Amino acid sequence: MSSTTSSTDTEHADPYGPIWEWTARVHVDKQGLNSAISICLFLGEQPADPKDWLLAPNLAGAHHVLANPGHGGRTVSGYGTRRSQAGIRGGGGDIAEGFVHLNQAIAKHSGLNSLNPEVVVPYLEKELEWRVQKADTTPIEVESLEIVVFATPLTYPPGGMFPVPGKRRQYNHITYGKPGGSRDSEDKL
Numbered sequence: 001m002s003s004t005t006s007s008t009d010t011e012h013a014d015p016y017g018p019i020w021e022w023t024a025r026v027h028v029d030k031q032g033l034n035s036a037i038s039i040c041l042f043l044g045e046q047p048a049d050p051k052d053w054l055l056a057p058n059l060a061g062a063h064h065v066l067a068n069p070g071h072g073g074r075t076v077s078g079y080g081t082r083r084s085q086a087g088i089r090g091g092g093g094d095i096a097e098g099f100v101h102l103n104q105a106i107a108k109h110s111g112l113n114s115l116n117p118e119v120v121v122p123y124l125e126k127e128l129e130w131r132v133q134k135a136d137t138t139p140i141e142v143e144s145l146e147i148v149v150f151a152t153p154l155t156y157p158p159g160g161m162f163p164v165p166g167k168r169r170q171y172n173h174i175t176y177g178k179p180g181g182s183r184d185s186e187d188k189l
Contacts, residue, residue, distance in 0.1 A: 018153030018166060020115040022102040024128070026063040029144035030094045033067035036135040039145065041100050043109045043127045050137045060105035060128075063098035102149075117151055117169065124149060124174050132180070145180035148172055 026039050040046065040053045041060040047053060054062060102124075103115060110127070112119050128149070132142050149171045154163035170188035175181030 017116075018155045019163065020103075020117065020120070021152045021154055021165075022106060022115065022120060022124075023150050023152075024060075024100045024102060024130075025148045025150060026096075026098045026100065027144075027146040027148075028065060028096050028142055030065060030067045030096055032144075033065065033142070036064065036066045037132055037140065037142065038135075039063045039065070039130060039132050039142075039147075041102075041147070042129045042131070043102075043105050044129070046129055046131050050131070050133050050139050053131060053133060053137070058105075058109055060102050061100035063096075063100055065096040065098075117171075120151070121171060121174065124171075128174060130180060141179065146183060147175050147180055148182045149174045 024041055028037075028039065038054060040056075040062045042053075042056065042058050043060050044058045046058075047056050053059065106112065106115065106120060106123070110120075110123050112123060114120075130147055131139060132145060133139050150168055151171065152168045153166035155166060156163055172182035172184045172187050176183075176185045
């Protein structure tokens with residue numbers, strides 16, 4: 001497995017190259033949400049029946065947001081954070097943020113022999129889909145939703161037990177142009 005890395009990625013050189021950690025960051029403004037929602041990410045097309053979305057074999061993961069209408073809501077995902085932020089589509093307000101880890105789903109569904117960006121990026125451009133549903137499984141559109149894909153190289157220093165993260169790459173173009181995708185078309189590599 002080989003990859004092209006910058007000097008910042010090779011600070012803790014691993015003779016086999018970095019292991020890439022792929023995640024999708026989910027941002028949503030909870031203002032205006034009238035119920036709890038699930039943002040479901042799929043590798044490939046989602047099932048036609050929304051009741052099957054959270055059990056779909058190609059579900060990469062989901063981020064759940066519990067909205068408390070009129071009271072700001074709470075995020076219930078273990079990876080979620082709660083903060084106020086202006087500039088998010090829909091006007092800004094109480095933002096729920098979470099991350100869906102994609103490596104396991106990519107390995108299971110893609111047939112790819114590598115997690116290197118030159119292999120994974122074209123796959124995600126074609127296959128990454130998402131849908132949002134209320135707690136009762138009714139599909140909805142959420143104007144403030146933004147999903148952005150990140151890749152972080154992880155290397156093992158000589159004798160190290162744990163990987164060391166390198167410079168994270170932001171692949172905006174993977175989701176740009178889709179409803180709920182990145183609002184920025186330029187990648188930050």
